Amino acid sequence: MFISSILFSLTVFTQIEPEDSLVVEPEECVLIDLCETEPEYYGGWQSLLKFLNQNLTIPDDQDFWDAVVYVEFVVDKTGEVRDEKIVRGINDEVDSEVLRVVKLMPDWFPGTYGSKAISVRYTLPIKIHQR
Numbered sequence: 001m002f003i004s005s006i007l008f009s010l011t012v013f014t015q016i017e018p019e020d021s022l023v024v025e026p027e028e029c030v031l032i033d034l035c036e037t038e039p040e041y042y043g044g045w046q047s048l049l050k051f052l053n054q055n056l057t058i059p060d061d062q063d064f065w066d067a068v069v070y071v072e073f074v075v076d077k078t079g080e081v082r083d084e085k086i087v088r089g090i091n092d093e094v095d096s097e098v099l100r101v102v103k104l105m106p107d108w109f110p111g112t113y114g115s116k117a118i119s120v121r122y123t124l125p126i127k128i129h130q131r
Contacts, residue, residue: 035111039075039120042106055101058094058128068125069098077117079107087123098126 041048070087084102089095102124111120 035113035118035120037112039079039111039122040109042108051105052101052126055104056097056128058097066127066129067094068127069095070123070125071098071102072121072123073102074119074121075108075110076119077110079110081105081108083121090128094128 041051043050067090069089071084072087073084074082076082081102084099086095086099089098110117112118
């Protein structure tokens with residue numbers, strides 16, 4: 001098993017500051033379309049691929065050839081990866097393994113909007129190939 005490519009999509013969100021004109025509950029977030037600087041895995045995408053390949057353990061007895069697991073997570077304004085979940089998976093065993101490894105990821109460099117660090121929600125498709 002190996003990971004050959006990673007594609008990603010992102011949604012950026014940030015907490016509403018008190019001086020904003022909207023009235024919301026403190027835990028609500030406002031979605032915005034883009035960030036100035038995207039969060040980045042330490043070492044970039046090649047390092048992320050290496051991390052996934054070194055840590056994912058998919059049994060050879062799985063009955064698929066090539067498949068994609070879509071995992072969503074948030075890189076918060078401190079760079080911590082949190083709120084991991086499978087958006088579209090393959091099967092329970094593979095999905096659990098992908099979640100396990102995503103939860104192992106070290107902190108990322110956070111995204112920014114203006115000069116402020118913000119939280120960014122990623123959907124990360126991970127393509128898994130049987131060897």
